[in-house]
Amino acid sequence: MEESSSSETRKRTRTESEAGPIGEAGTKRDEEFWFKDGNVVLQAGGVAFRVYQGSLSLNSEVFAGLFSVPQPTLTDTFDGCPVIELADHPDDLRHLLRAVFVDQTFYRHNAQLPFVVVASVVRLAHKYGMEHLRDDALERMKSCFSDDLHVWAKAEASEGSALMTYDYTDAIAAVNIARLTETQSMLPYALYTCCQLDTEVILNGVPQKNGTTERLTQEDILRCLNARSTLVHDNIIFAYLLFTPTLPLACADQVCHASLQCLAQANLTFEGELEDPTCLADWITWLAHNEQTRSYNNLCLNCQAYMQLKARELRSDIWLRLPHILNLDVRVRDPSAEDP
Ligand SMILES: [Zn+2]
Numbered sequence: 252m253e254e255s256s257s258s259e260t261r262k263r264t265r266t267e268s269e270a271g272p273i274g275e276a277g278t279k280r281d282e283e284f285w286f287k288d289g290n291v292v293l294q295a296g297g298v299a300f301r302v303y304q305g306s307l308s309l310n311s312e313v314f315a316g317l318f319s320v321p322q323p324t325l326t327d328t329f330d331g332c333p334v335i336e337l338a339d340h341p342d343d344l345r346h347l348l349r350a351v352f353v354d355q356t357f358y359r360h361n362a363q364l365p366f367v368v369v370a371s372v373v374r375l376a377h378k379y380g381m382e383h384l385r386d387d388a389l390e391r392m393k394s395c396f397s398d399d400l401h402v403w404a405k406a407e408a409s410e411g412s413a414l415m416t417y418d419y420t421d422a423i424a425a426v427n428i429a430r431l432t433e434t435q436s437m438l439p440y441a442l443y444t445c446c447q448l449d450t451e452v453i454l455n456g457v458p459q460k461n462g463t464t465e466r467l468t469q470e471d472i473l474r475c476l477n478a479r480s481t482l483v484h485d486n487i488i489f490a491y492l493l494f495t496p497t498l499p500l501a502c503a504d505q506v507c508h509a510s511l512q513c514l515a516q517a518n519l520t521f522e523g524e525l526e527d528p529t530c531l532a533d534w535i536t537w538l539a540h541n542e543q544t545r546s547y548n549n550l551c552l553n554c555q556a557y558m559q560l561k562a563r564e565l566r567s568d569i570w571l572r573l574p575h576i577l578n579l580d581v582r583v584r585d586p587s588a589e590d591p
Contacts, residue, residue: 281341284348291318292334298341300348301332310351312380339375340461346371350384364391366417367460370424377432389434391415396425396444398436400570400586404533419444420457424465435581439573442471446479446528478577482528485576489530489565490518493558502554510549514538517546530569534562563587 281300289301308315317335327334337344346368369388376385394412397403406412417425422444429437445453445467453475456466467475494515502508535558538547550558567586574581 281345283345284352290332292329292332293337293344294334295337295339295344296341298344299329299334300341300344301330302348302352306351310381310384314379339378340463342461343371343375347375347379347381347384350376350388351381363411363413364415366392366395366415366421366424369415370421370428373428373432385432389428389432392425392428393434393437396422396429396437396441398439398581398583400567400584403440404531408533408536419447420452422448423452423457423467426467426471427465430468430471435579436583438579438581439577439583442475442478442577442579443482443531443573445471445475446482450476474578479528481576482530483526485569485572486527486530489534489569492565493534493561494518502551504551504554507550507554510546511554513546531566531573533566535559 278294278297278299281298284300284302286301286303289303291302291304291307293300293302304314304318308318327336350372369391372388373385373392376382376388391414394402394414395406395417397406402412411417422441425437425441426445429435429441453467453472456464458464494511538544538558547555547558564587569576570583570586574583
């Protein structure tokens with residue numbers, strides 16, 4: 252090691268000490284949240300955060316209560332600061348502290364955040380009574396897990412909204428958060444998305460980066476498995492009704508009849524796809540962008556418009572029946588009432 256003057260050595264020693272363990276259990280100081288003039292140390296999962304009691308109290312009735320009453324857990328001190336042990340994961344706590352101490356508006360506007368960050372803020376803000384933060388994060392979550400078909404469809408097509416990105420497997424956490432915060436409107440689509448997951452994932456949950464596993468409750472697992480058979484059934488009926496239009500298709504063009512027959516033959520055989528529960532899929536976009544594009548494009552504009560209308564009606568119908576299919580006592584917005 253390089254030699255240093257005594258003052259530099261003293262300085263470096265103090266820095267190393269600050270970066271090292273703060274307690275007997277080998278707790279590390281957090282690199283982002285260690286304010287030198289902080290007056291309380293939050294300790295979570297082996298990481299210590301030195302922050303400000305006043306700001307926490309202002310934002311959280313739970314912390315305010317904790318600081319106002321002498322607690323047995325506050326007997327521990329570090330650098331004169333009381334140490335509070337929390338049962339949270341340090342990554343979750345860091346996301347919450349960013350919302351409180353760095354920039355609350357960051358969480359409200361501008362940035363598109365990953366689901367995992369939004370989920371951490373919802374859960375901890377709910378736990379610590381930070382209602383405004385919880386509600387902001389929930390609004391962000393509802394921009395993807397919406398009860399509005401148009402909002403949902405847009406987010407689904409783009410794998411996220413302007414406010415949040417998500418994976419299909421995040422739907423399990425979305426269901427659990429909807430249950431935790433009693434946000435009923437998120438349940439139908441979040442559970443519908445769970446129904447699209449592999450049975451093994453529905454049963455065993457999804458391992459998270461923080462070492463835990465996100466699981467549905469037994470009740471919601473059963474709800475998904477039961478609903479899935481209905482969704483598979485409805486998907487078949489949907490295709491049948493879409494590709495075998497009856498009298499309203501009064502087109503004299505033989506090309507239209509031949510093209511429609513091609514589409515029906517291609518889509519009503521269900522070879523190997525009998526287990527497909529994606530009955531809210533956007534058929535028209537799909538038809539316009541796959542190997543059946545030619546048959547669809549060969550239809551005259553009137554026939555295309557008829558199919559689009561039919562697909563929209565069928566999709567709206569399933570959307571409205573989703574709560575019933577999932578055995579939920581929740582209302583969703585009527586998509587036809589908002590059609591442009
Ligand atoms: Zn036609």
